[in-house]
Amino acid sequence: MLSTQFAFAPKLPFSTLSLALLCIHSTTWADSQIITTPNADTEQIQTLETVTLQAKATPKDPDISAIAKTIVTRDEMLKYGDQSVNDTLRRAAGFQMPAQGQGPRGGGGASGMRFRGGGAPIFLINGEPVQGGPRGGMSIVDTLTPDMIEKIEITKQPSIAHGAVASSAVINIILKEPLKGAPIGGTIRASYGVAQSGQNEEDRKNVSVQIDGRENAWLYSLSANQMWNDTTSISKTQTYDQEREQKREIERTSTMFSPRLEYQIDAKQKLVGEIFYRKNESDGTRGEQIQKDENDSIRFNTRYERKDQGDSDKVRFSLEKQNETESTRSRQENSYIDETVNEYGLGYDAVRKFDATKQIKFGVDARSSELKSNVTETLDEQRYALYTEGSWRFTDRQTLTLGARQEWLERSGLVEYHDQHFSPVLAHRFDFTKQWSLQTNISQAFRSPNSNRLSPTITISTDSDAGTLNNPDRGGNPNLKPEQITAIETTLGYNTSAGGVNLTAYHRDIEDYIEKSIVLENGRYVERPFNQSNATTYGVELAGRYALKQTEQGHSFMLNAQLSTVRAKVEDSNHQDRLVSDVAPYTASTGISYNYQPWQLASSINLNFVPEFTRALENQPYDRTSNQRFDIDLSITKRFRDGWATILTGRNLLSTDYKEKLTDQNTGAIYQARSNQSIPYVMLSLEKKF
Template structure:
């Protein structure tokens, strides 16, 4: 595909609208990264395949000023990604939990933060997915790259996805069934071994992805089974003593996802898919035994019609999810059994009047019931209507204006009714085909999820359980919704070979929801509470450079990001402090190199989080988290007849995860925890058929 390397510079002048939007958001730049063109060159693909994929990306008829970044399965495999979280580590704005480290982070998608606020919204094929009633693992945590076609990342507020307040949507599109074979797929087996001192982890993984077509019927089946046996040693320290505690953990994770599509004609199809997921975890430490379980089944069905730029989609979903947690010890015993039943119906429509005007509109209705053996039943009903129009009123300028009206009704454990109106305005100015300026302004409300409302207390583990440094966890039925006003701007330079985007953002949040630790009886419990006001702002820089496959068979890709965030809270007495668990910045970079003649692909990724100290809410202590650095590497060799093997290294050269509480007046140590980093090596073998 020819690329013109020399382009005549064109004179340009900001329109009054673009200048006004820029002035409004001058204190805060936001991430509205223009769609990046990820490198889609697979080490075993031919140049013809590369040309076909480039054309497919260019056919997107969407003219919205709200940008979207797409990461393909090929890119995920090149970087050696094993999960969705591995992919998001390379995207600016996301602060990931340390996997298996720290008392509050499980490493799953539920523990992720976006720009100092709440976790982003996750979708699978456009359908929202949930974790456990109290934030347990979700479908997202069990998907592998073999099951994924692409991941669409929208970081700006969008009324179409109900992300007006959170400002980030991760839409995971599952692998499309083949259209030229009755059956095909990939089976992969992997074994991982990790060891550091007394810590060790043994993990086995088996996954299957197959699909095919029979006339108008398309079908696919995905399965993933994982077994993990781990021994983890945590060192705790107080002013008087230092001791070690050992935990032995056995985990099992299962996912089955069959899907069937029927093409009515070239413009219409019906899709039905089922997700069955089961996670079990058994852990022991001294006299404490922990047994956790999470099982869910979800059925999605949808009707889709696409006619060039016009489309209609009708969606219906049903999900039942059970989560249990049993803690047995000499001093404390608890058993929690909670169930969520959820029903959803939605419609999404797009009408493209011409090449310069389009409108998106739809409705979303959801009803859920949370039953618990510890509290009253919580019933919830949500209704929403939205409309979003885009107008490319000059060759260089695009305006998008949208609004979402939501109604919320809760009964049982919590009794209240609420409604919110959320507008969004976005403007994009293309100076040239490479340079662009994009601005987004929005106002929205974020109602707390059901897992934040249930007051049920989950007991923490380890010998220091129930302490300030390792508190129990619970919800708060008295939470009020957050009111969020956001300003976001991005200046971007993007070409087919890569580009650089500089983004800045600011969010003013009334009734900000923050987790706070308070003493309840003789144990400390961490619960979400409303603070008076909060402000988050920062700057993000993302860069990408890709060398397409040369005649000699070389291809190269460099990716890097630096994301800064400063989150301040103001209480009712107008005292300001920094949010306790938001790092000031994160940085990462990755290099991928492929050599076609040898069918060899390699990558290395580096991640860094600096040391930071924050005051604890309502406590006379400061918490310091140490600087953390880790390296991930991946090497894939492909053979004839569809065989391939991958060697992956995780947490190489990593620093330990340390947290320390010190007295704000004297600086004396109160408590400290040290979780040793565990480097791991995984060998996997795959066979395509």
């Protein structure tokens, strides 16, 4: 049966690894999304990275897979006072979370996180990919609150079902299901936050609404979020002969509006339609430079779902229109960029369970997009993909997962490009005992550059050192080639119902590695992505969590911690080895979450740490040193009768300023330095459930 599944790619030039993966076993089935299995031993082991606090009973139709999935439910998020997706992901360990406002161009938000030294993971909402603007602006993910979310599924290993074989991390946010026992219900929340540290000031206001209900076979919901942020911050720049201080004033507004309608045809079938509308505006002044950015998008998703025990079918259709404008005015330079993205998607996903030990997933995905710009030629793109993956638990303690994805990519206009890629994935899990397990994953993948990286449009940087090596402008590169990635990682885990520890070692070999390099263009430095000959990344991640389930006295407690090391080494066109300039050697985080039921009190505190590190800049005679940094986040929620609650949130408490310094590689003399002051803030929220 395997030969039938992979018949779409018989003429492709497979690598040795591809052939090896395909020949492992002719009757192997794979599935990349596992929560638990019907076997009691396996279920208890899976609970570690899945959810120690999630389910009280075995799911009715558990998946079968050697690839673990972490699941965090809304109950857990609310139990420990989470205010955002970022708060939840801190407890999932392994993600390097950015501090708000760090770096020359700011930071923060889900789109700014890193995973095991690499780029941001792929975010999905109800299984559909989401993104920011044409050049990676704020995404829908950053506007979601736990009241709008049913659960978050985190897969830290390659997933062919979502085209994320190369990214090795997929975060799927499942939105809250409408109520099934009441005509209407929901949550209203209003927040106000203020921060002041020296000359730094920040004022934040936020209003969010979540409403849902049911009328016979119709289920409906509405989520809305409005944010206002006004910030005054100070950055300092230094060269060998002078120091300057730059004041920045920025006013930001963000609007998110998402209605959803669901019709239940019968107990096994339903139709769902949902709309996401998002608009972000930013007006800023930095010295004599005036910056005005706008980003708005509207996305429509509709799907048909059928579930019958272990079998399921899903047909999905989506369309999205995004528009992003960026205006920069100063004495030296004026620019205006207007870019629009139109995207259409159609897909089919299916699951077939043959028995308690075999299962297969398969599907097809087709997407078409068009990027229009007032400064460059239009970029058209078509992507098509077929995938299949399944699992076979061939003994009580061993599970094998095998899958493959075939993709075709065509680009025209700005870039003339045609390519196809075959990506296999193999995973094996061995359960030594009820607590101990060893899981290994091998994959081969291709990562094609997205339109953000291909568009040569230059975004002008800000501050007094704009256009310098320490704060370059940004642009894309239409000549980029796709990365070719061969990866292996293995995880030794000790899991119990109360938590456990995972030790993961990984190694990735990447040909045509895409790295951001700084080049001098027309008197200003510009950061663009370029292909390097080869790169190797490897490291170890130690992650653990312990949860004390609610005692008779009403106490609940969770402790999580992680330490991730990474060594990313690049071989450039001159066959010289060096370390990647923007990847820290390790990151560490830890958090404590506590809930006391009699007082209806939920609290959590998280600490993140990044050490100081020095790296050589590509094609430049300078070393860049980033300072040691840490920050603390705090959240306390007190609930009252009749659905009222107050939430106290602290961000960037006791945090370190972000500093970068360039020094001459030969003499060690300072060339440039910059410092962005961190702004700790406190926000108070009032909530009413009805």
